[in-house]
Amino acid sequence: MPQGKVKWFDAKKGYGFVVTSDGKDAFVHFGDVISDDSYKTLNEGADVEFEITEDAKGLKATNVRLIS
DSSP: OOEEEEEEEETTTTEEEEEETTSOEEEEEGGGBOOSSSSOOOOTTOEEEEEEEEETTEEEEEEEEEOO
16 A cells, blocks of 8 residues: 655645655545544644545545554
């Protein structure tokens, strides 16, 4: 599973971006964050693993999990 870092995430808007290990930005929506918390958010700089999909708008990170 690919890994990367959270570039930024706006909890109020419910989306942000992660940077893949090869330096590409991938969009992430709060619905794609897997968390034990009911409040799904990601902190800037956090290490994450995820799956990547691509559509007309670009890369999207899905099934995003924090790496502990």
